[in-house]
Amino acid sequence: xxYVKQGTGLVSIVVPIYNVEKYLPQCIESLLxxxxxxxxxxxVDDGSTDSSGSxxxxxxxxxxxxxxxxxxxxxxxxxxxxxxALAYCDYIACVDGDDFVEPSMYATLYxxxxxxxxxxxxxxxxxxxxxxxxxxxxxxxxxxxxYDHDFVKREVLETIFVKYTITPNVWSKLFERTMYLRCLNxxxxxxxxxxxxxxxxxxxxxxQRMVIADELLYxxxxxxxxxxxxxxxxxxxxxxxxxxxxxKCAQEQKNDQLRRGILLARVDNVLRWIQNESxxxxxxxxxxxxxxxxxxxxxxxxxxxxxxxxIMSLAQKEKVIxxxxxxxxxxxILLLILLMRARxxxxxxxxxxxxx
Numbered sequence: 343x344x345y346v347k348q349g350t351g352l353v354s355i356v357v358p359i360y361n362v363e364k365y366l367p368q369c370i371e372s373l374l375x376x377x378x379x380x381x382x383x384x385x386v387d388d389g390s391t392d393s394s395g396s397x398x399x400x401x402x403x404x405x406x407x408x409x410x411x412x413x414x415x416x417x418x419x420x421x422x423x424x425x426x427a428l429a430y431c432d433y434i435a436c437v438d439g440d441d442f443v444e445p446s447m448y449a450t451l452y453x454x455x456x457x458x459x460x461x462x463x464x465x466x467x468x469x470x471x472x473x474x475x476x477x478x479x480x481x482x483x484x485x486x487x488x489y490d491h492d493f494v495k496r497e498v499l500e501t502i503f504v505k506y507t508i509t510p511n512v513w514s515k516l517f518e519r520t521m522y523l524r525c526l527n528x529x530x531x532x533x534x535x536x537x538x539x540x541x542x543x544x545x546x547x548x549x550q551r552m553v554i555a556d557e558l559l560y561x562x563x564x565x566x567x568x569x570x571x572x573x574x575x576x577x578x579x580x581x582x583x584x585x586x587x588x589x590k591c592a593q594e595q596k597n598d599q600l601r602r603g604i605l606l607a608r609v610d611n612v613l614r615w616i617q618n619e620s621x622x623x624x625x626x627x628x629x630x631x632x633x634x635x636x637x638x639x640x641x642x643x644x645x646x647x648x649x650x651x652x653i654m655s656l657a658q659k660e661k662v663i664x665x666x667x668x669x670x671x672x673x674x675i676l677l678l679i680l681l682m683r684a685r686x687x688x689x690x691x692x693x694x695x696x697x698x
Contacts, residue, residue, distance in 0.1 A: 351380045351381055351382045351407070351430070351431045352378065352380040352381070352431055352432070352433065352448075352452055353378065353380070353381055353382070353431050353433045353434070353435060353448045353452055353516065354381075354382040354384060354426075354428075354429035354430065354431040354433070354434045354435070354519065355373060355381060355382065355383050355384065355434075355435045355436070355437055355448070356384045356386065356422055356425030356426055356429065356434065356435070356436050356437075357369065357370075357373075357383070357384065357385050357386065357425070357436070357437045357438070357439050358386050358388055358418055358421035358422055358425065358436070358438070358439060359385060359386060359387050359388060359390060359394050359395075359398065359421075359439035360387075360388045360389065360390050360394070360415065360421075360439070361390045361391060361392045361394060362390075362392075362394055362439040362440040363390075363392040363393045363394045363397060364440075365439065365440040365441075365442075365563065366394055366397050366398075366439050366440070367397060367401075368442050369437065369438075369439055369440065369441060369442050370383075370385070370397075370398075370401050370408075371442075372442035372443045372444075372445075373437065373443065374401075374405055374407075375445055376443070376445060376446075376447065376448050376449065377445050377446050377449045378448045378449040378452060381407055381431075381448065382407060382409070382428075382429065382430060382431055383405075383407050383408045383409070384408075384409050384410075384411065384425040384428050384429065385398040385401070385402070385408060385409070385410045385411070385425075386411045386413070386421040386422075386424050386425045387410065387411065387412045387413070388413060388415050388416060388417070388418075388420075388421040389413060389414045389415030389416070394439070395410075395412055398410045398412075409428060411424050411425065411428070416531065417531060417532075417534065418534070418537050419526075419529050419530070419531045419532075419533055419537050419540075420531045422436060422526060422537075423526060423527065423531070426519075426522070426523055426526055429519055429523075431519060432518070432519055433452060433455065433516050433517065433518060433519055434516075434517050434518075434519040434522050434523075435448065435451075435512075435513075435515070435516050435517070436512045436513050437513055437560075438513055438562075438563075440563050440565065441470075441513065441560065441561055441562055441563050442561045442563075443559060443560050443561065444557075444558070444559045444560070444561070446557075446559065447465070447559035447560065448516065450465070450555060450557055450559060451463040451465060451515075451516035451555065451559070452516065454516075454553045454555050455516055455518070455553060457553075458488045458551060458553040459550075459551065460488065460518075460549070460550075460551045460552050460553045461517065461518040461521050461545065461548075461549035461550060461551065461552065462515055462516070462517055462518070462542075462545050462546075462549055462552040462553075463515060463516040463552070463553045463554075463555060464482055464508065464509070464514060464515050464552060464553070464554050464555065465482075465514050465515070465555045465557050465558070465559040465560065466479065466480060466481040466482060466514070466555070466556060466557060466558040466559070466560075467480050467511075467513075467514045467558060467559065467560035467561065467562055468480065468558055468560070468561045468562065469562050469564055470561045470562060470563045470564060471564050472563055472564060472565050477561070479558060480509075480558075480562075481556060481558070482508070482509065482554050482555075482556070483506075483507050483508070483509075484507065484508065484554050485554065486554050486555060486556040487553070487554055488551055488552070488553050488554075489551060489552055489553075489554065490550065490551045491549060491550055491551065494508075494546050494549075494552075495597070495599055496599070498546070499546070499597070499599040499600050499603050500599045500600075500602045500603050500606075501603065501606065501653060502543060502546070502603055503539070503543075503603050503604070503606060503607035503610065504603075504606050504607065504610045504650065504653070504654060505653075508542070508543075508546065508552075509542075510536070510538045510539040510542045510543060511538050511542070511562075512538045512541055512542055513538075513560055513562070514559070514560045514562075515542065517545065518549075521545060521548055521549065522541070522545065524548070525540075525541050525544035525545055525548070526541050528540075528544060528587060529541060529587070530583050530587075532576075532579070532580070532583065533580045533583050533584065534574065534575070534576055534577075534580050535574050535576070535577050535580035535581055535584075536580060536581060536584045539584060540584055540587060543588070544587075544588075544591065547591055547595065547597070547600070572621060573618060573621040573622045573623065573624075574618055577614070577615055577618045578611075578615050578634070578637070578638055578641075581607075581611045581614075581615075582641065584607075585604055585607065585608065585611075588600060588603075588604055588607075589601075589604055592604065602646075605643060605645065605646040605649075606646055606649065606650050606653075608642055608643035608646065609642070609643050609646050609647055609650040609664070610650065611642075612638060612639070612642045612643070612664075612667050613660060613663060613664060613667070615638050616638075616663055616667070616675060616678075616679060619631065619634075619635075619679050619683075620678075620679050620682035620683055620686065621683075621686060622683065623683070623686070623687065628676065628680065631676065631679065631680075632672070632673075632676055635672055635675060635676055635679075636672060639667060639670055639672065642667065647664065647668045650664070651664060663675065663678065666678075
């Protein structure tokens, strides 16, 4: 494997890892079994307290393409930055440590991105249910093909933060490394909600073209306790930092479509904050929650409510919440959050009793 010693691989793959010992061997093996062999595989052990770190070291001993970083727990963004700093290939990809990829993933995406002279390649993926082992097909919303910057600006940006016409996840993509690093380094390490949005949607602003593939090449594992389905601490802080990041981009590029997109995102974030707080199983006092709610409504949008409701397919409950938020019905929203929390606690208690 001379290409490893010379640093002339084709694709660098960064794998942030935190306490995924049960799934990590399958993840790493799926990378080692790629039909493309010219890979640099960077495993970032982000302060795991289980055996994930030692699993990384064991695999590094059997394959020289693997490099391992051990660091104290700093979060997903910092782990990706640490891995990307070691990357030397022209193209870079990310894989979550509890997922796995199809054997032809990087050969396919590399061929697509180089043939089209693109800066980003996108593929379809499976949602893999850990409980049932069933796989749900998730294809890109855009048809397979090559799309240039003008198309994205004209047709995609205005609703990108609420429609997700291009999926934000970084793991179903291959990126041109230099541009990826530029975007990643703009992201604050403290962002814990929308980490992928912060990178992928920046790429859309700077790239010349992207290519969409219709192949299903990634397996995204759905776990019973997945963070994406539970309560997210510091949600509002994270989405506020995201908004500031993209507002800066919009100002630099004088991009009106992006500005309107951010306006819609502000409305969406108010709704999602209320939904997120309804999943909080902590013992936060209602007075503290009331103060946070007032902050969210004060920092929320002053316009864009009608536009958001006109383009989104909303459940009746969501429509009611948005009307209450638009008109500042603070105490009614507070009561709804407390009621939803009570309902969720009852549901969780029933599930636990049924499992005994």
